[in-house]
Amino acid sequence: MRLTFIETFFYGCLFILFSCEVPFEDNARLLVKGRVLDENNQPISDADIAVSTREGEGFIFGTDLEFLGDVQSASDGTFEIITLFGRDQKFVVDVFIDNDYTSYRYITDTEFFTPTDYTIDLGVVPIKRKADFNFNITRTSPPDIELQYTLEYMNNFCSEVYVDEQLDEDQTNCYETQSFGGILNNNNPNTSTQIQSFIGAEVTFSYSINGQVEESQTITIDQSEYDFNFNY
Structure with a gap:
């Protein structure tokens, strides 16, 4: 049976939708940690740290980020968050305080790369007023x-x-x-x-x-x- 253009387009959409989901490793978790300091090396507490990975990439859906988890920095500026580990071309950590401060984004490719000891250590996050x-x-x-x-x-x-x-x-x-x-x-x-x-x-x-x-x-x-x- 020969498919019509509309049927071909529909099944193509379904293929893109389901084939672009992020493959998460079973029994694998990733530790993301760091410390948020300002331009005077003073700790920033209650900074928002969000971890995401990519999903839904295609000519129809575009590229979105799938939220994996978030945490806030402690009084000394440190933070730790444990998330799922997805194999994808874009793994993102965003750090945001408020509109008075700069924001920070960390991006890496985990499709074929595994961080040492399943840990991403951002060190000192360069936030400034x-x-x-x-x-x-x-x-x-x-x-x-x-x-x-x-x-x-x-x-x-x-x-x-x-x-x-x-x-x-x-x-x-x-x-x-x-x-x-x-x-x-x-x-x-x-x-x-x-x-x-x-x-x-x-x-x-x-x-x-x-x-x-x-x-x-x-x-x-x-x-x-x-x-x-x-x-x-």
Whole structure:
């Protein structure tokens, strides 16, 4: 019997649905542990740690995370959680405090890899207090003065990817340095913007006036709302 297109599509959906379930190992448990500290190495209690793995990957259902369990950090910032061990391309640990702090994500592939002693030790989780850096340049000099500038800063996002317990720097994005710049002149003499970073991060402002030698200054963000004003 030849199947119609609709029947073929229906059975294909069922195949994708049931073939993409995460295979959990029988009688196997995984220990996930670590310690949550802020930028001053002070412990953070009551941080939420959630462990998930992937399920339902396909052209119909997309990719979702299957929740395996959660726990909160203790008064000294430590945490331990025992979960099922699934064989999948994505095993995820998320650490979140609240909107005043950065979050952290650990990702690894457990499809063919088994962590040593069935343990994933995150060590110190790099959580930091968020900060807004308000950047303002105003021209106070006469017309026909041109300013060329760049701003380098560290973002407030941290996601680490591990392959066989080794950090994969190519896939990792953890407090990366980003930059932008521009030219200010008669048509556009002023600029103002806000970037999201974290307390303790360094921002480097470099500029050149009318093509002269470039000058730079480095600012350390030491408060959640930091205003940087520059006149030329």
